[in-house]
Amino acid sequence: MAKQILIKPVLTEKSTKLTDKRNTYVFVVGRDANKLEIKKAVEDMFNVAVERVNTALMPGKPKARTTRTTIVRGRKAPYKKAYVTLSPGESIDLFGEE
Numbered sequence: 001m002a003k004q005i006l007i008k009p010v011l012t013e014k015s016t017k018l019t020d021k022r023n024t025y026v027f028v029v030g031r032d033a034n035k036l037e038i039k040k041a042v043e044d045m046f047n048v049a050v051e052r053v054n055t056a057l058m059p060g061k062p063k064a065r066t067t068r069t070t071i072v073r074g075r076k077a078p079y080k081k082a083y084v085t086l087s088p089g090e091s092i093d094l095f096g097e098e
Helices: 013-022 035-046
Strands: 006-009 024-029 050-058 062-066 071-075 079-086
Touching: 006 035, 013 024, 024 035, 035 050, 035 079
Parallel strands: none
Antiparallel strands: 006 024, 024 079, 050 079, 062 071
């Protein structure tokens, strides 16, 4: 089984500002993916030139939800984010508008 490198794009207000100001896109990636694999996956999937890749390991956080009788406690799974900066003039259409 081939490991999954790019899982999904992060579409938040902060990631949209990064895209507008620095031409940087944010993706959730596999925890065992390295920067070279992420760069190759983005270049192959979106047909763009990647300038650099920064990664961040996001810790799991405790979560709780309340039912009628009890409080169910659990944890959100840890994940890895990749900040992919594209070369000037390049862009990725995440919404399929073009």
